[in-house]
Amino acid sequence: MMRTPSRRSQRGFLLIPALLPLFPAAREIRAAWRLARLALLLLKGFLILRLLFPHWSSAKRRLVKQAWSRQLAQVLGVRLPAECLDLPPGALIVSNHVSWLDIYVINAVTETHFVCKDEVRDWPLIGWLVEHAETVFIARGSRTAAARTARTIAARLAAGERVAVFPEGTTSSGTVLLPFRSALFQAAVEADVPVLPVALRYRNAQGKPSSAPAYAGDTTFWDCLRAITLSTGLRAELEFLPPLPAGLDRRELASRAEHDLACALGLSIGSASADTSSSHAFAGSQRRRRTGLVVSGGRPISSRNTRDTRPRTSPRPP
Numbered sequence: 001m002m003r004t005p006s007r008r009s010q011r012g013f014l015l016i017p018a019l020l021p022l023f024p025a026a027r028e029i030r031a032a033w034r035l036a037r038l039a040l041l042l043l044k045g046f047l048i049l050r051l052l053f054p055h056w057s058s059a060k061r062r063l064v065k066q067a068w069s070r071q072l073a074q075v076l077g078v079r080l081p082a083e084c085l086d087l088p089p090g091a092l093i094v095s096n097h098v099s100w101l102d103i104y105v106i107n108a109v110t111e112t113h114f115v116c117k118d119e120v121r122d123w124p125l126i127g128w129l130v131e132h133a134e135t136v137f138i139a140r141g142s143r144t145a146a147a148r149t150a151r152t153i154a155a156r157l158a159a160g161e162r163v164a165v166f167p168e169g170t171t172s173s174g175t176v177l178l179p180f181r182s183a184l185f186q187a188a189v190e191a192d193v194p195v196l197p198v199a200l201r202y203r204n205a206q207g208k209p210s211s212a213p214a215y216a217g218d219t220t221f222w223d224c225l226r227a228i229t230l231s232t233g234l235r236a237e238l239e240f241l242p243p244l245p246a247g248l249d250r251r252e253l254a255s256r257a258e259h260d261l262a263c264a265l266g267l268s269i270g271s272a273s274a275d276t277s278s279s280h281a282f283a284g285s286q287r288r289r290r291t292g293l294v295v296s297g298g299r300p301i302s303s304r305n306t307r308d309t310r311p312r313t314s315p316r317p318p
Contacts, residue, residue, distance in 0.1 A: 030077075031229040037075045038229075041068075042125055049132045062111040065133055069108040076228050078105070078213075079235040085110045087196065089160040091243065092153070092188040094257050095198040096265065097166035098174040099213035099224065102200055105236045112162040115149065115184065136163070138184075146183040153187035163187070164198075167254060173216045174202070174209070177267045182254035189250050194243040197257045199264040205233025239264055 045068055053061060066084065073080050078101070087093075087110050095106060103114050115136045121127045131137075136152055139145035153163045167180035188195050204210040212227040212234055228234065241260050244253055262269050 027230055027232075031226065034076055034229040035225075038072075041071055041075050042129070044068075045129050046125065049129060053132065061134065066107055066111050069104040072104050073101075073108055073236070076101075077231060077234060078228065079233070080105065080108050081236075081238060084108075085240070087162065087240075088194075089162065090157050090191065090193045091162050091196045092157060092185070092191075092193060093162060093164040093196045093198055094167050094180075094185075094261075095164065095200050096174070096177055096261055097168045097171045098200060098202065099171060099215045100221070101213050101215075101228065101236075102166070103164075105200065106164055106198065106238065109238055110162065112164045113156060115153065115163065115165045140169075143183070147186070150184055150186040151190070153184065154190040157187060157191035157193045167257065171215045173211065173214050175267065177258065177262045177265060177269050179269060180254040180258040182250045185250035185253040185257075188246070188253060189248075192246045194246055195253050195257055196243045197241040197260050197264075199239040199241065199261055201237045201239075201265070203235045203237060204231065205235075210234055 048064065048068075053064075056064070070080060093106065093110075093112055095102065103116075106112060107114070113134055113136060115138055116130060118137045118139045120135075121131050121137065136149060136156075138149040153165070156163050165184045167182070167184060168178040169181050170178065172178050185195065202210045202213045204212070210231065212231045213224065215221070215224045241264055244256055244260075248256070258269060
């Protein structure tokens with residue numbers, strides 16, 4: 001007869017993750033295990049893209065990318081929203097940008113294409129994976145390239161596909177919202193589709209804002225990856241705000257999306273060196289009632305408790 005674990009033993013197993021931070025050696029072993037699994041997952045992604053991806057339909061490719069993104073988060077120990085959202089097709093998703101992990105968190109929740117800086121192509125292995133996963137690339141500092149990218153995005157939106165962009169143009173520490181660039185909003189104008197703002201947060205096991213995924217300042221990719229793998233109970237939260245209507249010009253769309261995300265996150269708009277008190281003052285004066293959909297890596301969260309209080313660091317150009 002098979003024995004079922006007693007309640008006491010079950011409680012004991014549940015306490016293991018909570019005790020890991022008390023034993024640095026155990027955290028290092030767990031981090032090494034996560035990195036080993038990550039290497040295998042990257043190899044799996046390479047083989048899928050090389051051997052199978054070209055023969056699949058567009059719908060099949062999107063589903064596989066979404067499943068792979070969820071596996072990536074699981075391997076790294078990042079909790080995601082339990083449900084996958086079926087959002088309206090042909091929407092331009094805009095989000096604040098904290099980490100390289102943002103792409104996979106959003107894609108794990110809803111199937112979408114992404115716009116990446118052109119330099120990502122040169123990243124070892126990951127650059128190849130991103131390039132061959134139907135990503136749209138943009139050259140930084142070129143208005144001509146931005147306009148060409150906007151037309152490419154507009155064509156995908158008009159075909160009923162979702163595309164996600166990070167209008168800050170770079171990652172930040174998550175303690176301030178950098179001014180939005182309006183160029184890529186032109187795609188929504190040309191395709192006549194709504195803009196869907198998404199507020200992204202990371203929290204630790206205690207429910208407090210986590211700086212582990214932040215890829216900003218002097219943080220290297222390895223530093224960021226190591227911080228994530230060493231974390232315990234890291235959770236990603238996405239808040240889908242009410243969509244912005246079609247018919248506005250790109251500057252109006254950028255301004256409204258910037259304002260709505262700043263209110264949702266409780267952050268000020270400006271440089272990352274902005275004073276903490278000004279961020280709180282902005283949140284208090286600009287906060288308004290919202291009806292957005294909130295999903296988290298475990299439970300719905302209240303819109304009354306969304307302020308990020310992590311220490312500020314200077315943003316690093318991507």
